[in-house]
Amino acid sequence: MNFDFSDEQKQMRDEARKFLAEKCPPKAVREVLDGKAPYDKALWQGLAEMGFLGVAIPEAFGGAGAGHLELCVIAEEMGRANAPVPFSSTVYLAAEALLLAGTDAQKQKWLPKIASGEAIGTLALFEGKGNPSPKAIKLQASGGTLTGVKKPVPDGAIADFAVVAARTGSTGRDADISLFLVDLKAGGVEAKSLTNVDPTRGQAELTFKNAKAEPLGAAGDGWSILTQVLDRAAVLLAFEQVGGSDRALEMGRDYALDRIAFGRPIGSFQAVKHILADMYVSATLARSNCYYGAWALSTNASELPEAAAAARISATQAFQHCSKNNIQVHGGMGFTWEFDCHMYYRRANTTALTLGSLSYWEDQLIDRMRKKNAA
Amino acid sequence: MNFDDTPQEAEFRATARKWIEANAPKQYEAELSKSSLGRIRLEKEEIVDVGKAWQKKKAEGGWACLHWPKEYGGRGATPIEKVIWQQEEGVYGKLTQPFQIGEGMCGPTVMAFGSEEHKRHYLPKLASGEHIWCQLFSEPAGGSDVAGLRTRAEKKGDNWIVNGQKIWTSGAHYSDYGLLITRTDPNVPKHKGLTMFFLDMKSKGVEVRPIKQANGMQEFNEVYFTDVVIPDHQRLGAVGDGWNVSLTTLMNERMSIGSRLATGFPEMFEFCSNLMTDDGLAIDDPATRSKLASWAVKASGLKYTSYRAISSLSKGERPGPENSIGKLVSGTMLQDIATYAMDLQGAAGELTGADEQAASGQFQQMLLSSPSMRIAGGTDEILRNIIAERVLGLPGDIRVDKDVPFNKIPTKGR
Numbered sequence: 001m002n003f004d005f006s007d008e009q010k011q012m013r014d015e016a017r018k019f020l021a022e023k024c025p026p027k028a029v030r031e032v033l034d035g036k037a038p039y040d041k042a043l044w045q046g047l048a049e050m051g052f053l054g055v056a057i058p059e060a061f062g063g064a065g066a067g068h069l070e071l072c073v074i075a076e077e078m079g080r081a082n083a084p085v086p087f088s089s090t091v092y093l094a095a096e097a098l099l100l101a102g103t104d105a106q107k108q109k110w111l112p113k114i115a116s117g118e119a120i121g122t123l124a125l126f127e128g129k130g131n132p133s134p135k136a137i138k139l140q141a142s143g144g145t146l147t148g149v150k151k152p153v154p155d156g157a158i159a160d161f162a163v164v165a166a167r168t169g170s171t172g173r174d175a176d177i178s179l180f181l182v183d184l185k186a187g188g189v190e191a192k193s194l195t196n197v198d199p200t201r202g203q204a205e206l207t208f209k210n211a212k213a214e215p216l217g218a219a220g221d222g223w224s225i226l227t228q229v230l231d232r233a234a235v236l237l238a239f240e241q242v243g244g245s246d247r248a249l250e251m252g253r254d255y256a257l258d259r260i261a262f263g264r265p266i267g268s269f270q271a272v273k274h275i276l277a278d279m280y281v282s283a284t285l286a287r288s289n290c291y292y293g294a295w296a297l298s299t300n301a302s303e304l305p306e307a308a309a310a311a312r313i314s315a316t317q318a319f320q321h322c323s324k325n326n327i328q329v330h331g332g333m334g335f336t337w338e339f340d341c342h343m344y345y346r347r348a349n350t351t352a353l354t355l356g357s358l359s360y361w362e363d364q365l366i367d368r369m370r371k372k373n374a375a
Numbered sequence: 376m377n378f379d380d381t382p383q384e385a386e387f388r389a390t391a392r393k394w395i396e397a398n399a400p401k402q403y404e405a406e407l408s409k410s411s412l413g414r415i416r417l418e419k420e421e422i423v424d425v426g427k428a429w430q431k432k433k434a435e436g437g438w439a440c441l442h443w444p445k446e447y448g449g450r451g452a453t454p455i456e457k458v459i460w461q462q463e464e465g466v467y468g469k470l471t472q473p474f475q476i477g478e479g480m481c482g483p484t485v486m487a488f489g490s491e492e493h494k495r496h497y498l499p500k501l502a503s504g505e506h507i508w509c510q511l512f513s514e515p516a517g518g519s520d521v522a523g524l525r526t527r528a529e530k531k532g533d534n535w536i537v538n539g540q541k542i543w544t545s546g547a548h549y550s551d552y553g554l555l556i557t558r559t560d561p562n563v564p565k566h567k568g569l570t571m572f573f574l575d576m577k578s579k580g581v582e583v584r585p586i587k588q589a590n591g592m593q594e595f596n597e598v599y600f601t602d603v604v605i606p607d608h609q610r611l612g613a614v615g616d617g618w619n620v621s622l623t624t625l626m627n628e629r630m631s632i633g634s635r636l637a638t639g640f641p642e643m644f645e646f647c648s649n650l651m652t653d654d655g656l657a658i659d660d661p662a663t664r665s666k667l668a669s670w671a672v673k674a675s676g677l678k679y680t681s682y683r684a685i686s687s688l689s690k691g692e693r694p695g696p697e698n699s700i701g702k703l704v705s706g707t708m709l710q711d712i713a714t715y716a717m718d719l720q721g722a723a724g725e726l727t728g729a730d731e732q733a734a735s736g737q738f739q740q741m742l743l744s745s746p747s748m749r750i751a752g753g754t755d756e757i758l759r760n761i762i763a764e765r766v767l768g769l770p771g772d773i774r775v776d777k778d779v780p781f782n783k784i785p786t787k788g789r
Contacts, residue, residue, distance in 0.1 A: 001377070001378050001379065001380065001384075001682060001685050001686050001689050002376065002377055002379070002686050002689065002690070003376060003377075003378060003679065003682040003683055003686040004376065004686045004687075005376060006376075069376060249767075253767050253768070253769065256769060257768075257769065257770070264773065265769075267763075267769040267770055268769065268770040268771070268772060268773060270756070270760065270772060272769075273759060273760060273763035273764070273767075273769050274756070274759040274760075274763070276763055276767055276769065277758075277759035277760075277762040277763045277767070278759070280700075280762050280763075280767060281703060281704060284676070284680060284700055285672065285673060285676030285677070285704070286676065288675075288677075288678075288679035288680040288683060288697075289672055289675055289676050289679060291376070291679055291682075291683065292675065294376060295377070295378075298376065309668075310671065310672045310675050313668055313669070313671075313672045314672040314673075314675075314676055317669070317672070359661070359665060361668075362664055362667075363661070363664055363668075365668045365672070366658065366664045366667055366671075369644070369671065370648065373644075373648070
């Protein structure tokens with residue numbers, strides 16, 4: 001059994017960590033947090049030059065042609081660094097949708113631009129409150145155009161193109177939904193930035209008014225493709241969450257070693273130790289679930305739906321747990337703008353929602369386990 | 376990243392599988408396959424008798440304590456081969472329960488500190504199940520603080536005279552030998568005055584009394600020592616070095632890798648899938664689903680954490696500290712699952728008769744037994760300290776008794 005990443009993949013993780021430590025220190029994250037820029041453009045270009053944006057994109061489409069395991073290790077580092085770039089929307093959602101359902105021409109048009117950092121992509125799925133559901137999709141497709149409103153759309157205000165879920169039927173079945181590709185710069189789409197809990201990952205409202213769109217995948221296959229895209233993104237985002245969990249744990253541990261109160265390091269008090277030990281437990285469980293998700297993703301195993309949901313739930317819980325307790329270990333200083341704790345707390349609680357909430361994925365997991373047991 | 380054996384591992388697995396297929400006591404397979412949540416019982420026979428027969432057969436085939444050197448009763452197998460054996464042994468592994476303390480803790484300590492003569496004499500019989508060993512560490516005055524133990528050993532000529540009491544000794548009533556830690560010098564700080572021995576449990580002055588536990592069962596014992604004579608050659612390690620010797624015993628945690636701790640999750644999932652409530656199947660209720668999902672990812676997280684440790688072994692590395700989380704996670708899970716399974720049954724949840732719904736009271740039994748899972752073998756709090764100090768590198772607690780002679784440490788709170 002070799003249930004671990006290869007030496008080459010670990011080496012890639014080390015490279016990514018080193019690169020991000022240099023190019024994406026907390027100071028850089030704060031530029032975006034403070035609203036001085038919508039995302040870190042220089043970092044985005046740097047990621048392209050390192051080959052990280054196209055790591056899982058085939059060489060024929062301008063990528064590095066590595067694979068999803070390599071993308072998992074990069075994702076972990078993006079989460080650890082809290083990188084303020086549209087990585088998850090572009091790479092996990094838009095690129096994966098294209099890889100799954102795009103024609104050669106569509107892949108040729110967008111994937112090389114993703115890999116080179118020229119194009120930012122996203123998935124426009126949600127229409128207001130609620131979790132992923134075919135019933136919630138009202139945006140209409142007709143005659144090669146789309147009309148309707150999508151929100152929240154991750155990185156929607158800075159995206160160049162979007163994969164859009166639209167209604168093409170009214171039978172009440174999943175087959176009513178189809179996917180479309182829309183060039184957001186070609187007119188017919190209005191983007192409005194929305195304020196949110198984590199400004200380092202922007203959200204937007206996109207209003208489509210007879211916007212020109214081309215089908216992505218066969219008509220009526222939209223929901224089935226979306227389900228697969230969300231599963232893949234769930235694993236990848238879970239690695240970001242694990243990276244963030246580990247960083248929050250380290251920050252708490254370091255502070256507990258340095259901070260003296262009552263004449264001793266606070267890390268020598270069991271009350272503090274036990275908080276940190278529990279953070280380690282949740283981060284470890286999440287990492288192990290993520291490894292299983294990575295295996296399922298990279299081998300396209302039939303276990304992927306269950307593995308993805310498990311990774312998503314475990315990593316969401318771990319990041320929320322670690323980021324909130326990191327603040328607790330820091331005490332009052334953890335509640336200042338100056339300390340970085342809140343940046344991870346914000347990110348933990350937005351990544352917890354961005355592909356659908358924790359309760360949605362819990363529901364998915366139980367459904368999928370039942371299906372497997374019945375089979 | 377894969378779950379495949381290396382060619383050598385595959386060959387070893389095939390050999391093990393073939394031998395088990397030809398030799399396993401299949402008449403017990405169905406009974407052993409039933410969920411037992413860590414508590415193994417056979418309907419008509421004693422687990423110790425059936426276990427001894429299986430262990431003996433394994434020893435004859437070269438499969439008992441297989442990771443031990445051949446001269447001490449093993450087959451010189453690698454750590455990963457031991458894990459593969461455990462996987463193949465499957466439900467029959469439950470029969471080895473009476474030998475696990477001997478194999479996992481006493482044996483390795485004798486191997487590290489015993490004389491060559493002792494090793495050749497005692498270890499093969501321990502491996503083959505002919506002799507069962509128990510571990511005599513915990514005392515009424517020293518559980519988590521095991522170095523606070525008070526059982527005295529005093530030198531008289533070539534012998535030691537032992538007086539005192541141990542507690543929570545699993546299997547003492549059927550054990551042939553015991554690994555015993557004693558205080559030989561109360562005038563020095565507590566960790567410095569300890570000495571380790573092994574003794575014949577049939578020695579004069581050894582009295583074993585079963586403890587009636589909070590769940591009504593009797594699985595542990597108190598062991599009393601009254602002027603018990605132990606020859607000096609049965610000492611393990613130097614006089615006063617017992618604490619270091621005991622660390623060897625306690626650090627032998629490798630045995631836990633690959634062995635699966637019960638979490639209660641598979642039983643709970645099945646229960647909720649079948650339990651009809653007034654509002655439909657329990658598993659269709661959103662609150663229940665949410666809880667099930669959280670338990671599911673804990674159970675799978677533990678499973679894949681152990682796979683990561685096995686992968687390290689397979690590469691010839693020492694597994695990292697990840698595996699230390701197993702008991703901490705599963706103990707609380709058992710307790711929480713039992714409580715919720717009973718909650719789902721409403722007022723009838725307290726009933727335990729065999730004709731009641733819900734699997735003849737298995738969750739009610741789990742409720743009553745689960746507190747011990749959070750205490751035995753290291754309390755939740757001690758495990759958190761271990762993770763914090765040894766894994767995360769946090770400073771040790773300030774120990775007020777560290778430099779105080781043992782006989783000057785207060786013995787009463789108020």
